[in-house]
Amino acid sequence: MxxxxxxxxxxxxxxxxxxRNVDEDCKRVRTAGRxxxxxxxxxxxxxxxxxxxxxAAWDVEDLVAAAKASGGCxxxxxxxxxxxxxxxxxxxxxxxxxxxxxxxMGINLKASDRTCVRAxxxxxxxxxxxxxx
Numbered sequence: 113m114x115x116x117x118x119x120x121x122x123x124x125x126x127x128x129x130x131x132r133n134v135d136e137d138c139k140r141v142r143t144a145g146r147x148x149x150x151x152x153x154x155x156x157x158x159x160x161x162x163x164x165x166x167x168a169a170w171d172v173e174d175l176v177a178a179a180k181a182s183g184g185c186x187x188x189x190x191x192x193x194x195x196x197x198x199x200x201x202x203x204x205x206x207x208x209x210x211x212x213x214x215x216x217m218g219i220n221l222k223a224s225d226r227t228c229v230r231a232x233x234x235x236x237x238x239x240x241x242x243x244x245x
Contacts, residue, residue: 113202116207120134120135159189162178162179
């Protein structure tokens with residue numbers, strides 16, 4: 113399983129995580145690292161270490177705690193290989209209803225005949241769909 117949380121909830125970078133705009137500052141840290149000849153954010157490079165510290169079933173708080181304990185990035189730890197191998201993926205409604213977000217997150221709802229989407233709080237889903245329109 114994996115849980116796709118936004119940077120706002122899963123970033124552990126000491127400067128970006130406390131910023132008013134975590135998304136932009138995360139991207140800025142990654143870009144600055146590459147411009148200096150590195151691979152981007154050092155925490156992102158250690159995302160693999162976070163995955164090894166997660167229990168079989170986990171939530172955002174577990175993700176952040178594992179990221180801090182391992183010196184890795186919770187945001188990127190929940191994506192990539194983890195997302196591709198997961199049988200169950202938890203995601204905010206906007207990740208499902210907004211085509212742009214779906215594409216950038218690599219969410220393919222037609223990937224398999226075994227794809228199932230379950231939504232709770234139908235009022236919140238309706239609100240997310242209206243925001244994506």
